[in-house]
Amino acid sequence: MNQDYSQHHKQGYISQSVESFIESLSREIHSIYLLAEQGESFRMDNLWKLSGKLIHHMRTDPRIIGTALFSDNDKYSVVSHSFNTAILAAYMGLYVLRDVLQLNLLVMTACIHDIGMVQIPDDILFKQTLLSNHEIKVIRRHPVIGNRLIYEAGAFANLPIKKMLGEIILQEHERDGGTGYPFQITAEQIHLLSTLLGICDTYETLTHARPWRQKMHPTVALREISRLSREYFPADYVNTFIQTLTYFPIGTIVKLNDGRIGEVIAVNSNDPQHPKIHIVDDDPQTTDIIDLHLNPNYNINQIIISE
Ligand SMILES: [Fe+2]
Numbered sequence: 171m172n173q174d175y176s177q178h179h180k181q182g183y184i185s186q187s188v189e190s191f192i193e194s195l196s197r198e199i200h201s202i203y204l205l206a207e208q209g210e211s212f213r214m215d216n217l218w219k220l221s222g223k224l225i226h227h228m229r230t231d232p233r234i235i236g237t238a239l240f241s242d243n244d245k246y247s248v249v250s251h252s253f254n255t256a257i258l259a260a261y262m263g264l265y266v267l268r269d270v271l272q273l274n275l276l277v278m279t280a281c282i283h284d285i286g287m288v289q290i291p292d293d294i295l296f297k298q299t300l301l302s303n304h305e306i307k308v309i310r311r312h313p314v315i316g317n318r319l320i321y322e323a324g325a326f327a328n329l330p331i332k333k334m335l336g337e338i339i340l341q342e343h344e345r346d347g348g349t350g351y352p353f354q355i356t357a358e359q360i361h362l363l364s365t366l367l368g369i370c371d372t373y374e375t376l377t378h379a380r381p382w383r384q385k386m387h388p389t390v391a392l393r394e395i396s397r398l399s400r401e402y403f404p405a406d407y408v409n410t411f412i413q414t415l416t417y418f419p420i421g422t423i424v425k426l427n428d429g430r431i432g433e434v435i436a437v438n439s440n441d442p443q444h445p446k447i448h449i450v451d452d453d454p455q456t457t458d459i460i461d462l463h464l465n466p467n468y469n470i471n472q473i474i475i476s477e
């Protein structure tokens with residue numbers, strides 16, 4: 171299993187405290203996956219605490235989302251995918267969940283939602299070409315395996331939370347129209363947190379490379395997830411997800427596709443993906459302003475995270 175926990179925050183000028191927190195969260199996820207892969211038991215109490223801290227950091231500075239969306243680590247690993255999914259879950263959860271316990275549970279589940287993958291052979295997981303039907307069937311066992319690992323190997327002082335964790339993992343690939351797996355249950359039978367996790371998981375997968383395909387730009391992936399919502403996810407949650415991710419708050423420092431750095435100074439409410447940007451990189455006194463809504467050749471490529 172790749173030790174990739176240092177790869178998540180190479181993108182921006184992330185603050186020291188958030189950087190060390192992100193590293194400890196990545197290490198914790200990595201060590202749990204590693205123990206599970208070796209067939210050993212693992213504790214989840216520390217992960218519960220770290221999930222709460224991630225929510226706190228996200229609440230304080232939502233630009234942490236940039237570590238999941240614009241990671242320059244193109245190599246697929248289940249740990250990296252789980253970390254990114256947890257960042258997305260914390261971001262989305264703060265908008266849609268009022269209950270602190272539920273929010274913590276969503277983030278913690280996201281951190282280890284693919285733990286069942288540790289028992290899927292690497293030659294299937296990292297296959298460079300499209301999977302055969304048999305290989306797809308093998309991969310689709312991972313929610314059941316994950317559920318079992320949580321019950322049998324995952325020690326956690328809070329037993330009711332542990333039980334829910336296992337159930338959410340079991341349903342993470344169920345989809346509204348009964349087209350998911352492993353049980354093809356439908357919308358009203360799927361746990362809300364599994365649905366939210368499914369949206370974050372799908373978006374993370376689209377925006378990151380896999381052995382057989384390149385990553386999708388975050389904006390293009392939003393269109394794709396909007397299309398998928400007709401069949402797979404409840405439209406209201408997908409809409410919230412899209413709105414919150416496309417909205418760049420005023421004051422966000424961004425990098426444009428031509429390399430220039432700027433600050434968001436106004437949001438076009440009818441087109442939140444394309445705000446007005448004050449270019450600040452060359453000369454702090456510059457008055458250059460680009461309205462991305464009126465200049466389709468320019469796009470936001472990256473959020474710059476700073477102290
Ligand atoms: Fe999964």
Ligand SMILES: [Fe+2]
Binds near residue numbers: 251255283284371
């Ligand atoms: Fe996943």
